[in-house]
Amino acid sequence: MPVRNKVVAMLLAGGQGSRLKNMTSKMAKPAVPYGGKYRIIDFALSNSTNSGIRDIGILTQYKPFKLNEHIGIGSAWDYDRNIGGLRLLSPFMSEDGGRWYTGTANAIYENIDFIDQLGCEYVLILSGDHIYKMDYDLLLKYHKEKQSQATIAVIKVPIEDASRFGIVNTDENMKIVQFEEKPKQPKSNTASMGIYVFDWKVLRKGLVEDNLEEESEHDFGKNVLPKMLSRDIPMYAYVFDGYWKDVGTVRSYWQSNMDLLDKNNGLKLRDRNWKIFTQSRNLPPQYIHNNSVVENSLINEGCDIAGTVRNSVLFSNVKVEKGAEVIDSIIMSNCIVGKEAKLNRCIVVENITIEAEKSIGRADSDKVYLVAENEIIEE
Incomplete structure (x- = not known):
């Protein structure tokens, strides 16, 4: 045996x-x-x-x-x-x-x-x-x-x-x-x-x-x-x-x-011989609008992208509105990034709405910004 x-x-x-x-x-x-x-x-x-x-x-x-x-x-x-x-x-x-x-x-x-x-x-x-x-x-x-x-x-x-x-x-x-x-x-x-x-x-x-x-x-x-x-x-x-x-x-x-955004990372999520299983939420496919920009990112189902997403990880049902920028960030499920909002090096927890024109994080900083309800923590 x-x-x-x-x-x-x-x-x-x-x-x-x-x-x-x-x-x-x-x-x-x-x-x-x-x-x-x-x-x-x-x-x-x-x-x-x-x-x-x-x-x-x-x-x-x-x-x-x-x-x-x-x-x-x-x-x-x-x-x-x-x-x-x-x-x-x-x-x-x-x-x-x-x-x-x-x-x-x-x-x-x-x-x-x-x-x-x-x-x-x-x-x-x-x-x-x-x-x-x-x-x-x-x-x-x-x-x-x-x-x-x-x-x-x-x-x-x-x-x-x-x-x-x-x-x-x-x-x-x-x-x-x-x-x-x-x-x-x-x-x-x-x-x-x-x-x-x-x-x-x-x-x-x-x-x-x-x-x-x-x-x-x-x-x-x-x-x-x-x-x-x-x-x-x-x-x-x-x-x-x-x-x-x-x-x-x-x-x-x-x-x-x-x-995970480095194609040479050792985890290899796309390895079909050793899959990582999870519960499916059965959401519709993601939708990428005309004139939006998506580069080197993981975008899950149900997302609606009208702005710019670079080098980021988006969970299910995230909406990035027109003119918004999400850079080097992690956005958890059911979040909305409002028009012209700017996120850089952020982690946004579930069910958060980022107000239009709001700016959080800086590209020239080595800090990470954890965004939760009524609180932003720098680390």
Whole structure:
């Protein structure tokens, strides 16, 4: 039996994403729109279905309505099936009481019964707030070939950014010899992607032990993984060399969307062999008026363009009126850019109308401007 048929994926999708400011005022970070068509969680879900993962649990918590509405029964990702499929797992009340998930490890611990009933051998832990394409089947095969009991997917990051991540040190065989969560003085630039494969028996024991630790923050990076390493559990690093972006700030979100406009970007959204699936809104085609200008941009369905759009990403149902200019910007769904308005290096959240002749942002600035209702944030 293929390894992927013995695994359940647990997708952590309850993050608040507070550094994204107004973009997460009404939704969890994994539900934030991305790339003119998608939501951030679509990448982990699409990777899962493309990798042949049959069972997936999605752990939600912070403002889940938009996320739950988007996911539905999982039909966009072929998870509305009789064998296997997708389950939404929210915090719940038990005989011991009820509370919010208190950490990434606690979220999995609270759903031990769900995993047990599936009878799986392996558990794949995923984060719902990163942009990347990965074949999880290759990761699972690597885990088995190495006879690993815990495998961490890692990526090389600039050394100046390394202190923002969990940092892994390995021997020549990629066996992990040290793991530090966000060290002040990192010893390497090999960073954890927040993607893990565990033998379920090993992880289950580790979660139960961690739950009994009163001082624990019940976090994989801070508590569970270092504890496993101290017990000499075989742990290996799996190196990923593709495009991966943690869109955790306004600036990184803007930059990742701008990356999509580079035809040589590593994400390759047009790759028909590894599609990114999402819910369709069933809107009419976009309409480009005479004398309008559209250059190097992603324009989703339902858009009405009478002005100028350059190097920008427009989500569905956006209207750019005559004389308006949208440059190096991201405009989310159901927005109107009024006549003669000028937007440069902006992110405009959903359902916003930019008044006629309004000017926001500057081409000669390195700042990004987040435009929300009654507020403009510079970053």
